[in-house]
Amino acid sequence: xxxxxxxxxxxxxxxxxxxxxxxxxxxxxxxxxxxxxxxxxxxxxxxxxxxxxxxxxxxxxxxxxxxxxxxxxxxxxxxxxxxxxxxxxxxxxxxxxxxxxxxxxxxxxxxxxxxxxxxxxxxxxxxxxxxxxxxxxxxxxxxxxxxxxxxxxxxxxxxxxxxxxxxxxxxxxxxxxxxxxxxxxxxxxxxxxxxxxxxxxxxxxxxxxxxxxxxxxxxxxxxxxxxxxxxxxxxxxxxxxxxxxxxxxxxxxxxxxxxxxxxxxxxxxxxxxxxxxxxxxxxxxxxxxxxxxxxxxxxxxxxxxxxxxxxxxxxxxxxxxxxxxxxxxxxxxxxxxxxxxxxxxxxxxxxxxxxxxxxxxxxxxxxxxxxxxxxxxxxxxxxxxxxxxxxxxxxxxxxxxxxxxxxxxxxxxxxxxxxxxxxxxxxxxxxxxxxxxxxxxxxxxxxxxxxxxxxxxxxxxxxxxxxxxxxxxxxx
Numbered sequence: 001x002x003x004x005x006x007x008x009x010x011x012x013x014x015x016x017x018x019x020x021x022x023x024x025x026x027x028x029x030x031x032x033x034x035x036x037x038x039x040x041x042x043x044x045x046x047x048x049x050x051x052x053x054x055x056x057x058x059x060x061x062x063x064x065x066x067x068x069x070x071x072x073x074x075x076x077x078x079x080x081x082x083x084x085x086x087x088x089x090x091x092x093x094x095x096x097x098x099x100x101x102x103x104x105x106x107x108x109x110x111x112x113x114x115x116x117x118x119x120x121x122x123x124x125x126x127x128x129x130x131x132x133x134x135x136x137x138x139x140x141x142x143x144x145x146x147x148x149x150x151x152x153x154x155x156x157x158x159x160x161x162x163x164x165x166x167x168x169x170x171x172x173x174x175x176x177x178x179x180x181x182x183x184x185x186x187x188x189x190x191x192x193x194x195x196x197x198x199x200x201x202x203x204x205x206x207x208x209x210x211x212x213x214x215x216x217x218x219x220x221x222x223x224x225x226x227x228x229x230x231x232x233x234x235x236x237x238x239x240x241x242x243x244x245x246x247x248x249x250x251x252x253x254x255x256x257x258x259x260x261x262x263x264x265x266x267x268x269x270x271x272x273x274x275x276x277x278x279x280x281x282x283x284x285x286x287x288x289x290x291x292x293x294x295x296x297x298x299x300x301x302x303x304x305x306x307x308x309x310x311x312x313x314x315x316x317x318x319x320x321x322x323x324x325x326x327x328x329x330x331x332x333x334x335x336x337x338x339x340x341x342x343x344x345x346x347x348x349x350x351x352x353x354x355x356x357x358x359x360x361x362x363x364x365x366x367x368x369x370x371x372x373x374x375x376x377x378x379x380x381x382x383x384x385x386x387x388x389x390x391x392x393x394x395x396x397x398x399x400x401x402x403x404x405x406x407x408x409x410x411x412x413x414x415x416x417x418x419x420x421x422x423x424x425x426x427x428x429x430x431x432x433x434x435x436x437x438x439x440x441x442x443x444x445x446x447x448x449x450x451x452x453x454x455x456x457x458x459x460x461x462x463x464x465x466x467x468x469x470x471x472x473x474x475x476x
Contacts, residue, residue, distance in 0.1 A: 006183045013178055014171070021167040028163060032156040033135070037121050040137040040149050043073045046088075074100050074134065074150040085145065090126075090134075092152045098126040098134070100150045106138050123153065133157060192221040200228065263295040270295070306434070320357040320446055322469040325349070325388045325395060328360065332367035333386055342380035345371060350389035355469040358446045363466075366442060366450075369435040370399040370462050378403030382459075394448075395468050400461040411452040411460075415440040439464075 074090030089097045107120040119139040126134055132152035139147050270291040273284065329347050336345040356363070367386070374384040382403040389396055406414065415436050440450045448466035455461045 005186050006179055009182050010175055010179045014175055017171040017174065021171060025163060029160055032159060036135045036151060036156055040135065040151055043149055045075060071152060074098065076148040078146045080144040090150060092132045093154050098128050098131040100134055100136060101125055101127045102148065109138060109140060196225055196228065263299045266295040267292055320359060322355040323358045323360050323363050324355050325353050328363050328367060329386050329388060332364060332371060336371045340375055343375045343382055343384055345384045347386040352390040353388045353395055356395045356466040357469045358466055362442045366439040366464060369439050374401045393468055394465050396463050396465050398461050398463040400455045400459060402455065402457055402459040405454055405458060405460045414452055415450060
């Protein structure tokens with residue numbers, strides 16, 4: 001990654017240097033060309049006395065003879081019809097004579113700010129093979145004669161060439177320096193990311209709860225490490241929930257298999273009794289058929305309870321509606337007295353109870369189960385009392401009895417699947433051990449919960465807490 005980033009930075013910098021150097025080069029070239037054009041405009045026009053004598057002019061006698069040769073312009077004057085009238089050869093920086101190779105058609109002559117007469121400028125080469133490149137000025141006088149003045153571009157070309165080499169060398173140096181510095185800087189910046197990646201790579205499923213080191217030196221890396229820790233924590237919690245769900249499923253299958261084994265074995269025993277001769281003995285036949293019907297009914301009830309529990313366990317909150325607490329409690333108490341009056345059942349309502357957010361059939365099932373447990377697990381004569389009261393924004397419905405009650409450990413386990421205080425007696429009574437577990441699961445689906453405590457005068461109190469229904473709550 002750092003190599004690609006360094007290459008990208010180098011390419012962007014190279015493009016910027018090319019643009020900057022190009023702009024500087026073109027600006028200097030324009031400046032030097034303008035200066036040379038100005039020199040052409042200021043050049044005095046002096047021809048030798050004899051036309052056609054191409055000897056170079058003598059050195060100025062006032063100059064230092066040790067200073068070497070100096071440059072001089074190329075001059076040529078032609079008539080309007082193209083006849084060469086006068087010519088003077090130029091001299092370059094090396095003192096060599098040069099003439100100008102003019103094109104067949106000269107450029108258009110226009111007014112220029114650099115000269116007091118219409119002129120045209122262009123670049124060309126000298127006629128000599130080793131001669132210099134020259135800058136040419138073309139102008140006309142009042143008689144229509146054409147005057148050509150040319151100066152060598154040697155100094156200008158040398159300056160531009162030196163500038164180009166300096167720019168290339170400086171650009172290469174800057175690129176190398178920036179690339180090296182950028183690589184070191186990027187490597188240092190990426191090192192925390194590599195450390196973070198290595199720390200995450202070595203984590204196993206059992207280590208998801210661990211926190212990776214957060215480097216405080218870089219805000220971006222710190223934010224990434226913090227987000228990674230949050231993600232790992234969520235994955236760890238999800239893994240714990242998944243393992244717990246798998247364990248519950250395994251335990252559920254084991255418990256269901258254990259519970260189904262008893263009625264299946266009973267049905268098999270009654271069937272064997274039929275094969276052993278019960279079909280020929282009316283009394284034994286009736287007992288076998290009644291036993292088979294009773295055990296198949298238990299199997300059906302157990303299967304229904306398992307399906308209900310599987311459908312409600314770990315389910316999201318379901319849609320609810322306003323359920324009048326007084327109506328449901330009244331129906332449940334009336335049904336309990338109709339089933340068996342040996343367990344007296346009463347009810348009371350506190351002020352402001354109103355309605356709860358639940359499902360009517362589900363709430364009735366929970367109350368029937370709680371009241372039915374009193375009949376199943378307490379002796380006749382045990383009184384049951386159903387009470388509803390308002391508690392802040394919730395409604396608490398309690399079913400209390402004055403029976404023998406349960407110990408602390410049993411109260412903690414009574415909402416588990418297939419739990420029974422006395423397994424053998426409960427099986428004889430027909431209980432599946434799933435009623436309270438289903439009731440607790442239904443309560444959770446409505447954002448409520450079940451709890452158990454010892455009754456004030458002895459016995460057991462099971463409380464169902466549900467959110468009170470308000471008009472602004474709406475369904476679900």
